Amino acid sequence: MDDKESRLVELVLxxxxxxxxxxxxxxxxxxxxxxFRLSRNVEDAKEISQETLMRAFRYLGSFDxxxxxxxxxxxxxxxxxxxxxxxxxxxxxxxELATRDAADGPEEKLAEAEVRRKLLACLQGLSxxxxxxxLLRDIEGRSIKExxxxxxxxxxxxxxxxxxxxxxxxxxxKERFPGLxxxxx
Amino acid sequence: MxxxxxxxxxxxxxxxxxxxxxxRRLETHxxxxxxxxxxxxxxxxxxxxxxxxxxxxxxxWSETEWKSLMAQTTRKRPEAVRLPPLAAFxxxxxxxxxxxxxxxxxxxxxxxxxxxxxxPLPVSEKMPPTPLPSSRPLPGWTAASAAPARDLPFxxxxxxxxxxxxxxxxxxxxxxxxxxxxxxTLVSQETGLRVHWTFNRNFEWEEKRR
Numbered sequence: 001m002d003d004k005e006s007r008l009v010e011l012v013l014x015x016x017x018x019x020x021x022x023x024x025x026x027x028x029x030x031x032x033x034x035x036f037r038l039s040r041n042v043e044d045a046k047e048i049s050q051e052t053l054m055r056a057f058r059y060l061g062s063f064d065x066x067x068x069x070x071x072x073x074x075x076x077x078x079x080x081x082x083x084x085x086x087x088x089x090x091x092x093x094x095x096e097l098a099t100r101d102a103a104d105g106p107e108e109k110l111a112e113a114e115v116r117r118k119l120l121a122c123l124q125g126l127s128x129x130x131x132x133x134x135l136l137r138d139i140e141g142r143s144i145k146e147x148x149x150x151x152x153x154x155x156x157x158x159x160x161x162x163x164x165x166x167x168x169x170x171x172x173x174k175e176r177f178p179g180l181x182x183x184x185x
Numbered sequence: 186m187x188x189x190x191x192x193x194x195x196x197x198x199x200x201x202x203x204x205x206x207x208x209r210r211l212e213t214h215x216x217x218x219x220x221x222x223x224x225x226x227x228x229x230x231x232x233x234x235x236x237x238x239x240x241x242x243x244x245x246w247s248e249t250e251w252k253s254l255m256a257q258t259t260r261k262r263p264e265a266v267r268l269p270p271l272a273a274f275x276x277x278x279x280x281x282x283x284x285x286x287x288x289x290x291x292x293x294x295x296x297x298x299x300x301x302x303x304x305p306l307p308v309s310e311k312m313p314p315t316p317l318p319s320s321r322p323l324p325g326w327t328a329a330s331a332a333p334a335r336d337l338p339f340x341x342x343x344x345x346x347x348x349x350x351x352x353x354x355x356x357x358x359x360x361x362x363x364x365x366x367x368x369x370t371l372v373s374q375e376t377g378l379r380v381h382w383t384f385n386r387n388f389e390w391e392e393k394r395r
Contacts, residue, residue: 017259029245036244045244053258060263116238123235137200138232139239144202159197166196166228173231 005069012060020057027073030140034074037135038081040120048084052077067149074142074150078132122172130165137162186214191221199228 011019031052036045055076063072123131129151136147137158148158191214197203198211215222246254371380 013263015262017262020259021255028251029243032244032246033242036242037239042244046246046250049246050254050258053254057258057263058261116242119235119238137202139236159202162200162202163193163196166199166232169235170196170228170231174227 006065009060009063009065009069012057020060023069024053024056024073027070030070031073031077034135034140035077035081037139038131039084044084048077048080051080055080068146071146071149074136075152078150082128118177119173122169122176125168125172126165130161130168133158133161134165134169138166186210188214188218188221191215191218192224195221195225196228199225199232 005023008019008023012023028049031049032045035048035052036042039045039048052073056073063069123134126134132151133147136142136150137144142150144155144158144162147153148155151158153161191211194203194207194211198208203211215225365385367384369382369384371382372378373380
């Protein structure tokens with residue numbers, strides 16, 4: 001946690017509520033996007049992000065300032081998502097996602113949406129834990145250590161889940177969409 | 186390295202998540218194995234595709250939504266810090282506690298071994314060493330000499346005393362014993378331990394030769 005964030009936390013805890021917005025503002029897109037990647041639904045993503053921010057404000061006093069504030073927020077969001085049941089995506093959600101951008105776009109967007117739909121269908125084959133690890137490490141770009149901190153797992157456990165997730169996705173892509181690898185590049 | 190071992194590591198290696206030492210071993214294998222190289226390339230392609238597609242989908246709040254959300258979030262005050270009941274203890278309290286209990290147990294065992302009296306010895310260990318037979322000639326065997334002294338810690342059974350008296354009485358005039366074997370049983374008055382001695386003629390003859 002940097003000095004600026006530390007000062008903002010102090011201000012919020014001393015009663016200056018307006019300091020909360022600059023504290024969480026750098027992560028507002030990150031939280032919403034991650035929630036969307038987990039739930040694959042915009043409305044659910046907004047609810048998850050809102051609950052995350054409310055919990056962060058409520059429990060800010062128990063935040064350990066030696067830790068990363070961003071990782072703390074991500075950890076809360078993962079807990080919120082799990083608390084909502086960590087649902088797997090249904091076909092309707094995948095279709096909605098695939099056509100979300102394509103509805104009013106050119107032909108290229110239709111093709112991209114189809115590729116995205118196929119890839120997301122492969123991610124559906126992962127367990128909730130594997131999906132969390134895969135999203136944080138491979139899509140959000142968190143390091144193994146950061147992923148372990150967010151999910152409260154050991155680095156070894158993260159590597160095991162990550163290896164399984166990548167192996168499953170490779171098998172699913174090969175079985176279901178053999179031409180997908182060329183399209184994704 | 187075998188291909189089956191390499192395949193366990195390839196998925197991690199594709200994203201650069203393998204420890205450096207393992208990565209070097211895997212690279213050595215990959216230089217020789219075309220099948221594993223192809224698998225690694227597949228993993229990398231899929232990861233690139235997923236990252237590329239996912240990287241283009243970012244969501245954000247509209248400013249109106251964000252302002253509304255912040256107003257709603259900060260309506261109350263943050264809760265005061267409440268430590269859970271076990272938070273006051275150090276993180277490894279259970280380990281320290283176990284170590285203290287283990288040390289206390291070991292100390293108790295050592296103290297008990299030092300303070301408690303030794304276990305009673307078995308009866309066989311209480312026996313005095315068997316006295317060697319005397320090399321001197323036997324003293325004159327009279328009824329008076331055969332009588333037990335008052336301060337002896339053992340007693341001679343009465344029937345044995347009678348036998349001894351009979352043997353002494355049957356002794357011929359030349360002083361040689363009238364029997365070949367003389368046996369003697371001593372019984373301790375404290376512990377009841379019995380010691381049986383047997384003397385034969387040869388032993389006496391040899392003594393006499395001295």
